[in-house]
Amino acid sequence: MLKTLREAQTWIIKAVLWVVVLAFIGTIFLVWGMGGRTGQNTIATVRGTVISLGEFQTAYQNLLDTYQRIYKDRFTPELAQTLNLKQQALENLIQRHLLLQEAEKEGFVVTNAELVEQIQSYPAFQVGGRFNKERYRRILQLNRLTPADFEQQQRRDLLIQKLEKLIKDGVHISEQELREAYAKQHGKIKLQFLTLLPSLFEEEIGKTLTEEEIQKYYEENKELFRHPEQVRVRYLVLDSKPIEEKVVIDDEAVARYYEEHKENYKQEERVRARHILIKVAPDAKPEEEEKAKARAEAALKRVKSGEDFATVAKEVSEGPSASRGGDLGYFGRGAMVKPFEEVAFSLKPGEISDLVRTDFGYHIIKVEDKKEAGYRPLEEVKKLIANVLKREEVDKQLREKAEALREKIVDQGGNLEAVAAQEGIALHTSPFFAQNASKIEGIPYARPFATTAFSLKEDEVSEPLKVGRDYYLLQVMERKASYIPDFAEAKAEVRTKLLESKARKAAEEKAQAMAEELKKGSPIEKVAASMQLKVQKTDFLTRRDRLPDIGYNFTLLDTLFQLEPGETRVETVGGKYYVLQVVEKQLFDEEDFAKKRKELAEQLQRTKESLVFQAWLEALQKQADIRINEDLLALL
Incomplete structure (x- = not known):
């Protein structure tokens, strides 16, 4: 699993790699061994091996936590449903059980030397590039893992890696495939x-x-001219601004929130750099490549001899940052192409690189500053947190006010007009609109407003509806049934x-x-x-x-x-x-193909290996006796 995560191509997995790895490992051995249970606590069986409810719930929670860390305040139950996280969690567990079963069938074993090499390779356990036993134990302890449990899990991961290697070793790229891929990419x-x-x-x-x-067209296409059902509503708006003006968030609340949500303010290692780019077109001829390289070398000579880097960048760089003296600001790993990233993160502040070749051309990189991985200081995020807390408090007070107002309207027989007059709140009336209306006069966000209006029965008052930062209470005044107008x-x-x-x-x-x-x-x-x-x-x-x-x-x-x-x-x-x-x-340039052949072959090999392995796994899953407790899954 760790290998799979290390090789994952999505920014989501990369962003939270070690959080996911350690949390998932915790998941596995906390619930591993519960497979003997059956009945109500069984979410699925894979060739007779039980996936327990506890195993599934922990895996699902781990996945949920991962996405919450990524999306932070933007994560909602609706997004979780859209991402289909429950199915993802179950699918991951099913495939893992299948892979372990197949690895055991093939007779794979993991030696102690292989296990040690695997564990010592993880950067999280290293200090100064070397494995540190104390750091290893401390990280495991922080994640409520024991070395024995973690190492057992690593053995299982290595078994799966060996099985994956067996499948992928049988994959080869033919000359025809290579030439077709080149033609498709570079034609x-x-x-x-x-x-x-x-x-x-x-x-x-x-x-x-x-x-x-015209009349004939009307008779033959009457449904084209059907008018949908429409409603007209009266509504009250509870404005958030008066409450916003009164709510004050103190420093103690900000500090408490910071400590409770510290992971939200975690930062990866970042570097601030400038660069000079001399572009080289993907289809550049050798003489064009040489000219570009000569220009880049001339610029390199100037900055190495002490000329101001920003001035030279403004003068000769062909990148979009040239007007800023080549300043790229701060960026983390994964933001730049690999050759650029590797050099940028290897330089110390003030150092200037030699020429760096990427798909864009020749770069000269100067690192201005480096920030180690860690947490953003409280002072830096204080205002941001205060705004979050203020929004939450304003929303809480406004919703409570809306709920109390709705209760009062219901107590008075649904008389929205009378309560509006008593409370001194303006009563609004909408024009007629359809359920799929994209615009409604006077309403900033039409879709939720229309959906709520069409869900109401006669004289019913809606639950408080949040539109933007305000709350609305709606009541249908009049309905127009769908109809086809006459000619x-x-x-x-x-x-x-x-x-x-x-x-x-x-x-x-x-x-x-x-x-x-x-x-x-x-x-x-x-x-x-x-x-x-x-x-x-x-x-x-x-x-x-x-x-x-x-x-x-x-x-x-x-x-x-x-x-x-x-x-x-x-x-x-x-x-x-x-x-x-x-x-x-x-479609084809033999000279360019020869230059790109090695890189293309490696890329194509990786792609084909992944496709073959995935196809094999899907076929294995299709043939396997897998039973899912759909009733239990639906209740979760």
């Missing part, structure tokens, strides 16, 4: 295209529309929809006709002139580039890469019709 096409808007055809079509056509009422809308439909059809037909002309060899300028359209031409594009006027559309680019030069395609994007023609295509 380029040039395009030319025309854009047709349906609105170009509306004026002429509008002149020919008849009353009979006279709907005529203007019917005409508009019919016109739009005919214009879209005309635009598509014209686009197809233009594509046919291009296929026959007509110059695109001549084809464009018939509609006075602008011809757009691109430079070489890869599959991940932005299309002018269209934007990022990887699916469309993948489709266009299937075409040969001269071939055309008509596509509709965002209501516009595009006539696209491939002008030139370069």
